[in-house]
Amino acid sequence: MIKKSFSKTGRHCRVTFKIPAGRAAETAIVCGDFNNWDTHTRAMTRTQAGTFYTTYSLPAGQTFRFRYLVDGCRWENDDQADGYQPNAFGTTDCVISTCRGE
Numbered sequence: 865m866i867k868k869s870f871s872k873t874g875r876h877c878r879v880t881f882k883i884p885a886g887r888a889a890e891t892a893i894v895c896g897d898f899n900n901w902d903t904h905t906r907a908m909t910r911t912q913a914g915t916f917y918t919t920y921s922l923p924a925g926q927t928f929r930f931r932y933l934v935d936g937c938r939w940e941n942d943d944q945a946d947g948y949q950p951n952a953f954g955t956t957d958c959v960i961s962t963c964r965g966e
Contacts, residue, residue, distance in 0.1 A: 866944050866960060870924060877924045877962035881932075881942070885914030889934045892916040896930025896957075903933055920960050929957040 867881040892908040908916040926952045932940045945958035
């Protein structure tokens with residue numbers, strides 16, 4: 865699940881990434897263009913119910929690729945992404961747009 869909200873100036877978009885409960889996971893990280901695909905960046909917060917979430921403030925008017933790294937070894941996509949694009953590894957990356965109206 866992805867939630868977007870724009871700053872008052874419209875120059876930034878706060879994007880909250882969520883992985884729903886029900887996956888057998890202990891840790892999760894969102895990796896993408898916006899954090900140089902850093903697999904050691906801040907971990908997503910896990911709730912008692914098992915949902916993972918984190919929020920990034922991204923520049924408005926751009927698109928970014930991303931994926932979730934679950935338990936340090938399993939890449940997963942978000943079924944609520946704005947789109948998907950093939951990557952160099954033979955799989956697909958999620959795409960998120962920070963353009964208003966998308």
